[in-house]
Amino acid sequence: MERHTTLGEFIIKNQQDFPYAKGELTALLSAIRLAGKMVNQEINKAGLAEIRGKAGNENVQGEVQAKLDVLANDMFISTLRDRGDICGLASEELEDFVVFNEDRHKNANYVVLFDPLDGSSNIDVDITVGTIFSIYRRISPTGTPVTLEDFLQPGVNQVAAGYLIYGSSTMLVYTTGNGVHGFTFDPGIGSFFLSHPDIKFPESGRIYSINEGNYVHFPQGIKKFIRWTQELDEADKRPFTSRYTGSLVADFHRNMLLGGVFLYPTGTTAPKGKLRLLYECNPMAFIAEQAGGMASDGYGRIMERQPTELHERAPFFCGCKKEVEKIEWFLKQED
Numbered sequence: 001m002e003r004h005t006t007l008g009e010f011i012i013k014n015q016q017d018f019p020y021a022k023g024e025l026t027a028l029l030s031a032i033r034l035a036g037k038m039v040n041q042e043i044n045k046a047g048l049a050e051i052r053g054k055a056g057n058e059n060v061q062g063e064v065q066a067k068l069d070v071l072a073n074d075m076f077i078s079t080l081r082d083r084g085d086i087c088g089l090a091s092e093e094l095e096d097f098v099v100f101n102e103d104r105h106k107n108a109n110y111v112v113l114f115d116p117l118d119g120s121s122n123i124d125v126d127i128t129v130g131t132i133f134s135i136y137r138r139i140s141p142t143g144t145p146v147t148l149e150d151f152l153q154p155g156v157n158q159v160a161a162g163y164l165i166y167g168s169s170t171m172l173v174y175t176t177g178n179g180v181h182g183f184t185f186d187p188g189i190g191s192f193f194l195s196h197p198d199i200k201f202p203e204s205g206r207i208y209s210i211n212e213g214n215y216v217h218f219p220q221g222i223k224k225f226i227r228w229t230q231e232l233d234e235a236d237k238r239p240f241t242s243r244y245t246g247s248l249v250a251d252f253h254r255n256m257l258l259g260g261v262f263l264y265p266t267g268t269t270a271p272k273g274k275l276r277l278l279y280e281c282n283p284m285a286f287i288a289e290q291a292g293g294m295a296s297d298g299y300g301r302i303m304e305r306q307p308t309e310l311h312e313r314a315p316f317f318c319g320c321k322k323e324v325e326k327i328e329w330f331l332k333q334e335d
């Protein structure tokens with residue numbers, strides 16, 4: 001049987017691809033891998049009463065947290081603090097960013113932003129969920145406590161981004177700006193193995209992913225795009241297929257492998273969109289672009305947006321280039 005490359009081997013082998021290669025990013029990716037294994041262990045038994053259900057308190061997003069939101073958040077924070085060379089982190093589940101004050105942290109150069117559990121509404125019904133992470137080099141001087149500025153960087157400054165997907169198999173998919181690579185977890189061996197090297201979005205796809213239940217609230221341009229996907233045009237292989245799980249990571253992953261586009265527009269119920277620019281949009285956008293796809297806020301490259309708040313939301317359109325361009329075209333028609 002062909003011996004697959006483990007994630008650990010791959011990270012070390014490709015370390016030199018990285019401009020500042022001193023092993024810090026390697027240590028950080030390894031810490032994320034470990035935290036991912038720990039969270040995966042809990043998700044696999046999410047049906048048990050002590051794991052499923054709500055934790056009871058509301059997070060900064062105004063959502064009632066699931067027990068697994070809190071557990072995943074704690075596991076990532078403790079593992080990144082103890083093993084990752086980072087000076088601070090920000091989580092979708094925490095109001096403020098966290099500053100690590102030990103000397104080894106203050107002298108570190110990276111910050112991590114993450115969504116510990118993406119697709120929380122699906123946990124108790126056993127539908128695929130994920131974890132999303134985004135890594136930046138700090139801009140404040142090394143040796144000083146990390147500042148808000150270090151987190152409010154445009155997506156184009158990301159040095160690495162990725163996600164864990166906890167589905168029929170558990171995978172870790174990431175980029176450091178040298179393509180997108182996917183690793184499948186083998187629970188029997190306890191390691192991630194390279195299973196999807198150099199993943200690419202097809203130029204065009206036939207799947208659209210949007211919560212059509214919000215149709216009445218959508219901008220005209222989005223309503224027109226949806227109707228365009230549903231028109232009969234065999235030459236253009238329309239109508240498209242509709243696929244939507246309610247987990248961004250799962251919808252993105254399927255669309256990247258099979259060809260499709262994900263949409264979460266603004267709407268009267270979500271005037272700024274729903275997804276979080278820093279924890280969800282930017283990391284998925286970096287992966288999409290590295291895989292030959294496109295990620296837009298409807299009017300331009302989402303990674304060029306200058307964030308102003310830790311938890312700001314944005315409209316998000318991401319997937320095959322042709323379809324994202326079509327969405328931008330329909331939206332611009334309306335202006």
Ligand SMILES: O=P(O)(O)OC[C@H]1O[C@](O)(COP(=O)(O)O)[C@@H](O)[C@@H]1O
Pocket residue numbers: 092115117118119120121211246247248249274
């Ligand atoms: O239920 P809706 O409004 O369609 O929203 C679904 C979207 O919200 C999310 O669940 C938000 O993520 P969280 O679960 O991390 O809060 C996305 O994964 C998903 O794409």
Ligand SMILES: [Mg+2]
Pocket residue numbers: 115117118119248280
């Ligand atoms: Mg999320």
Ligand SMILES: [Mg+2]
Pocket residue numbers: 092115116117118119120
């Ligand atoms: Mg979440």
